[in-house]
Amino acid sequence: MSEVLEYKTVKTEEVTNWFKAASEDAFPANGGAAIEYKGLQIAVYNFTRRNEWYATQNLCPHKHQMILSRGMLGTEGEEPKVACPFHKKTFSLKNGTNLNGTECELATYPVKVEDGFVYVGFAD
Numbered sequence: 001m002s003e004v005l006e007y008k009t010v011k012t013e014e015v016t017n018w019f020k021a022a023s024e025d026a027f028p029a030n031g032g033a034a035i036e037y038k039g040l041q042i043a044v045y046n047f048t049r050r051n052e053w054y055a056t057q058n059l060c061p062h063k064h065q066m067i068l069s070r071g072m073l074g075t076e077g078e079e080p081k082v083a084c085p086f087h088k089k090t091f092s093l094k095n096g097t098n099l100n101g102t103e104c105e106l107a108t109y110p111v112k113v114e115d116g117f118v119y120v121g122f123a124d
């Protein structure tokens with residue numbers, strides 16, 4: 001039986017497993033795609049305008065939709081953010097905070113790109 005995890009933020013220093021997700025070109029410019037790790041859907045974002053990569057849970061905590069990889073990327077002040085396509089709640093890509101001030105927030109994961117491949121960091 002495979003192990004199923006729960007969404008939980010992983011900081012770079014906590015990573016024990018850099019999971020090889022896919023090649024860089026699997027992630028559209030200024031967009032995202034979902035990957036799966038031990039039963040968890042993770043949204044990985046290729047934020048080309050900022051030359052940055054991010055990963056969060058793919059599940060929007062508002063109405064529990066697996067959708068955030070198809071969210072709109074943007075910047076609020078200095079903060080990179082993703083807006084859920086359903087009700088436009090916005091979340092920080094850096095720490096998952098809900099920028100609309102409500103309580104739900106996202107788990108975030110470190111991302112690195114090496115030799116054209118995208119890796120997402122997990123601690124389990």
Ligand code: FES
Binds near residue numbers: 062063064065086087
């Ligand atoms: S389901 Fe994402 S904002 Fe409502």
